Amino acid sequence: QVQLVESGGGLVQAGGSLRLSCAASKRSFGIYVMAWFRQAPGKNREFVAGITRSNVTYYGNLVKGRFAISRDNAKSTMELRMNSLKPEDTAVYYCAANLDYVQIRVPGDYGYWGQGTQVTVSA
Numbered sequence: 001q002v003q004l005v006e007s008g009g010g011l012v013q014a015g016g017s018l019r020l021s022c023a024a025s026k027r028s029f030g031i032y033v034m035a036w037f038r039q040a041p042g043k044n045r046e047f048v049a050g051i052t053r054s055n056v057t058y059y060g061n062l063v064k065g066r067f068a069i070s071r072d073n074a075k076s077t078m079e080l081r082m083n084s085l086k087p088e089d090t091a092v093y094y095c096a097a098n099l100d101y102v103q104i105r106v107p108g109d110y111g112y113w114g115q116g117t118q119v120t121v122s123a
Contacts, residue, residue: 001025002097003026004025004114005095006095009118010118010120012119014086014123017083017084017085019080020080022077022080024078031053032100033051033053033097033104035048035049036069036095038119039094040091045094046060047106051071051078053073055071082119085119092117095114096110098110098112
C-alpha cells in the first residue's frame with residue numbers, strides 16, 4: 001500500500017511558476033514509476049509528466065519544455081516544477097504511482113493516487 005500526498009498548488013498569474021510536491025509513504029526505491037496527471041472541469045484526466053525509478057522522464061506534449069519532473073528516492077518525494085504557466089494549465093493536479101511497469105501515459109494503469117491539488121493560472 002502506498003499513500004501519496006500532494007502539496008504546492010495555488011493561484012498564479014500567467015507566465016509565473018509553481019512547484020508541486022508529492023510525498024510517498026513507501027520508500028520510493030520500491031516504486032517503479034511516479035507521475036503527475038491533471039484534470040480540468042469537464043475534461044478527461046490528462047498525463048502531465050512521469051519518471052521511472054531510474055529517472056527516465058516523460059512529458060505530455062502540452063507541457064514539454066515548460067515543466068520539469070524529478071524524484072528523490074531517498075526522501076520518497078517527487079516534484080513538478082512548472083514554468084511559463086498558462087491559463088489552460090488550470091486544473092487539479094494528481095500524483096500517481098505504481099509499483100510495477102505501466103503504460104506511463106495511461107491513468108488507468110496506476111494503482112495509487114493522491115487527493116489532488118488545485119492549480120489556477122489567471123490571465
